[in-house]
Amino acid sequence: MEEVFKIEGGHQLNGEVRISGAKNATVALIPASILANGPVTICGVPDIADVESLSTLLEELNVAVVHKDRGHLIIDPTEMVNRPLEHPAVTKLRASYYFMGALLGKYKHVKIKMSGGCYLGPRPIDLHLKGFEALGAKVDYQKGCYTIEAEELIGTKIFLDISSVGATINIMMAAVYAKGRTTIENAAKEPEIIDVATLLNKMGAHIRGAGTNVITIDGVDHLSGCFHEIIPDRIEAGTFIIMAAAAAKEMKITNIIPQHLESLLSKLQEMGVDMEVDVDSVTIRGGGKLQGVDIKTLPYPGFATDLQQPLSALLTQAEGKSTIRETIYPERFKHCIELQRMGADISVGQGSCTIEGITPLYGDRVTATDLRCGASLVVAGLLAEGVTEIHEIYHIERGYDDLDGKLRALGANIWRETIE
Numbered sequence: 001m002e003e004v005f006k007i008e009g010g011h012q013l014n015g016e017v018r019i020s021g022a023k024n025a026t027v028a029l030i031p032a033s034i035l036a037n038g039p040v041t042i043c044g045v046p047d048i049a050d051v052e053s054l055s056t057l058l059e060e061l062n063v064a065v066v067h068k069d070r071g072h073l074i075i076d077p078t079e080m081v082n083r084p085l086e087h088p089a090v091t092k093l094r095a096s097y098y099f100m101g102a103l104l105g106k107y108k109h110v111k112i113k114m115s116g117g118c119y120l121g122p123r124p125i126d127l128h129l130k131g132f133e134a135l136g137a138k139v140d141y142q143k144g145c146y147t148i149e150a151e152e153l154i155g156t157k158i159f160l161d162i163s164s165v166g167a168t169i170n171i172m173m174a175a176v177y178a179k180g181r182t183t184i185e186n187a188a189k190e191p192e193i194i195d196v197a198t199l200l201n202k203m204g205a206h207i208r209g210a211g212t213n214v215i216t217i218d219g220v221d222h223l224s225g226c227f228h229e230i231i232p233d234r235i236e237a238g239t240f241i242i243m244a245a246a247a248a249k250e251m252k253i254t255n256i257i258p259q260h261l262e263s264l265l266s267k268l269q270e271m272g273v274d275m276e277v278d279v280d281s282v283t284i285r286g287g288g289k290l291q292g293v294d295i296k297t298l299p300y301p302g303f304a305t306d307l308q309q310p311l312s313a314l315l316t317q318a319e320g321k322s323t324i325r326e327t328i329y330p331e332r333f334k335h336c337i338e339l340q341r342m343g344a345d346i347s348v349g350q351g352s353c354t355i356e357g358i359t360p361l362y363g364d365r366v367t368a369t370d371l372r373c374g375a376s377l378v379v380a381g382l383l384a385e386g387v388t389e390i391h392e393i394y395h396i397e398r399g400y401d402d403l404d405g406k407l408r409a410l411g412a413n414i415w416r417e418t419i420e
């Protein structure tokens with residue numbers, strides 16, 4: 001028995017959609033909260049499977065977790081116990097690795113299984129571990145489990161060979177209680193990193209420079225509970241913007257920070273998408289003629305790798321040739337095989353793909369091999385003739401809050417079906 005999405009294409013989207021809190025911020029804010037010595041209230045928490053998995057892990061640690069209405073989450077680590085995290089929930093998502101930095105920071109000791117998440121090609125965590133070691137920790141890996149411990153953590157200068165989002169956040173969390181100053185050079189600059197630094201600073205940490213490539217963390221002795229509202233999800237916003245360009249007459253995407261979406265919006269403008277950008281919303285008028293474009297994924301503020309997959313589906317409807325060069329995850333092209341099944345003319349090369357448009361798409365039985373592949377297939381399903389059946393939607397549920405409900409409210413014909 002499996003639950004699938006079915007989408008009947010060709011229904012025009014219209015109206016307004018409100019974007020939820022950012023998944024990639026939330027999944028770091030939740031582990032970061034355990035660094036406090038009192039209750040932390042996070043508001044705007046998206047209703048996604050990754051949050052459920054992290055809540056399970058908090059409960060494993062005897063942290064009190066209360067889900068209130070409208071995305072309020074109260075995390076109270078007052079009675080916390082630093083147990084090994086070997087629960088299967090660890091492997092359900094990538095971000096469980098943030099418990100490494102958080103538990104190491106708070107207790108100088110952590111034992112945790114290897115995390116999971118989308119397979120996008122190899123996703124090593126060597127930079128996280130090197131960062132912990134530079135702070136004075138010893139890392140041991142046995143039988144799929146990391147043990148990381150330190151007598152004390154001492155601030156130091158850490159240069160990241162690659163500006164990794166995960167390593168930047170993990171080191172930041174490990175360093176908040178360290179003695180003296182930690183400097184992260186070549187730090188990642190994604191908005192989610194600023195959000196985590198903001199939460200930690202509200203708790204009493206002393207972090208400067210988040211959002212630039214040099215972050216300094218001056219260790220403190222105590223962190224308290226606080227209240228924090230999560231930034232909007234720029235990847236969910238981008239996905240809906242792409243869907244609007246694909247299938248909307250007029251659609252307003254609200255609760256966004258347009259500055260976080262500049263690389264996408266400027267590409268869509270180059271494609272010929274009609275848009276009106278406001279302070280915290282964008283209105284898209286779809287149905288116009290689209291031109292193919294070339295895209296290169298890059299760390300923020302460059303074009304987000306998480307959006308190249310949904311955009312690929314739209315590019316099948318753009319005139320001429322489009323090329324996507326993937327510099328973050330050169331193997332992130334599994335969605336192309338699924339799109340080909342639906343009629344797309346795509347060839348995949350070494351770290352890139354070429355899409356020839358315009359090709360009509362036809363509903364078929366396809367598989368969401370990862371989260372954004374799933375989003376790409378939903379975009380394709382909205383455009384396709386007939387019914388598209390998407391399997392393995394648990395990937396989509398890991399990162400999109402009520403994607404099908406939001407689409408139905410906009411006029412899409414999408415439903416869930418349980419099949420044998």
Ligand SMILES: CC(=O)N[C@H]1[C@@H](OP(=O)(O)OP(=O)(O)OC[C@H]2O[C@@H](n3ccc(=O)[nH]c3=O)[C@H](O)[C@@H]2O)O[C@H](CO)[C@@H](O)[C@@H]1O
Nearest residue numbers: 024095122123124125126127128162164165166167305328
């Ligand atoms: C939960 C979360 O926030 N996930 C996002 C995060 O993943 P994640 O934090 O895992 O991605 P990173 O920024 O760490 O990865 C960037 C690049 O660095 C490499 N690398 C990373 C760490 C390391 O120790 N060694 C190493 O070689 C990776 O293989 C990749 O090629 O950023 C990615 C890049 O924007 C996004 O696609 C993910 O949606």
Ligand SMILES: C=C(OP(=O)(O)O)C(=O)O
Nearest residue numbers: 094095117118306371372
């Ligand atoms: C790859 C992603 O997520 P994760 O890092 O959680 O696997 C994503 O959000 O597109």
